[in-house]
Amino acid sequence: MIDLKYLEFLENILTDNRKERFATVLANRTNHFTVAMEDIFQLHNTSAVMRSCEVFGVQELNVVEEKFGKSIDKEIAMGAQKWVDVNRFESISNCIESLKSKGYQIIATTPHENDCMLEDFDVTQKSAFFFGTERDGLSEEVLKNADGFLKIPMVGFTESLNISVSAAITLQNLTSRLRKSDIKWQLSEEEILVKRLQWAKNTIKDIKRIEARYYEENPKL
Secondary structure: OOOHHHHHHHHOOOOHHHHHHHHHHHOOOEOOEEEEEEOOOOHHHHHHHHHHHHHOOEOEEEEEOOOOOOOOOHHHHOOHHHOOEEEEEOOHHHHHHHHHHOOOEEEEEOOOOOOEEHHHOOOOOOEEEEEOEOOOEOOHHHHHHOOEEEEOOOOOOOOOOOHHHHHHHHHHHHHHHHHOOOOOOEOOHHHHHHHHHHHHHHHOOOHHHHHHHHHHHOOOO
């Protein structure tokens, strides 16, 4: 449960413009779609995909770190790490299991004999889009557990796109169509409250001192 009094206290520190901006952005946030990245070696690609998630309103990014440890490149992420939730997994099986338990269908973004073109994808389904590297693609475990396969149409000689470009094209297309649909894709009221609190804490300087002082004066029951 969110401490509403604490949220109110923190938001009183914020400017009206900042609070209005939070409200506008949160009204366009969704957990209907999410993104999963499997063992992406190049750190700048992870950061760039996070930025695309933030820009197109996808609240959660899932990163599988079975082979390579990741850290966010703040210059490329452009502050997106403050606004996007990153779920980290040590194995692809744990990631898939977690996403399926949340009701997501697993969609592998890779050319496949049963693939679906981007413009034909059914946006009404709650979906997790998995991206792999250009060199190796997605693992057999992802392909084996996939509920569907998604392909970006291409008409040139090149057979693949950089992962960050693929993610940006995919998310722009699907989130744009999602917002024009009749399904309820927005965050719940409780999810919005959680984000308001988290974003306020991410915004306010010296938040640890302020939080400690608040709870010293207002002990938790």
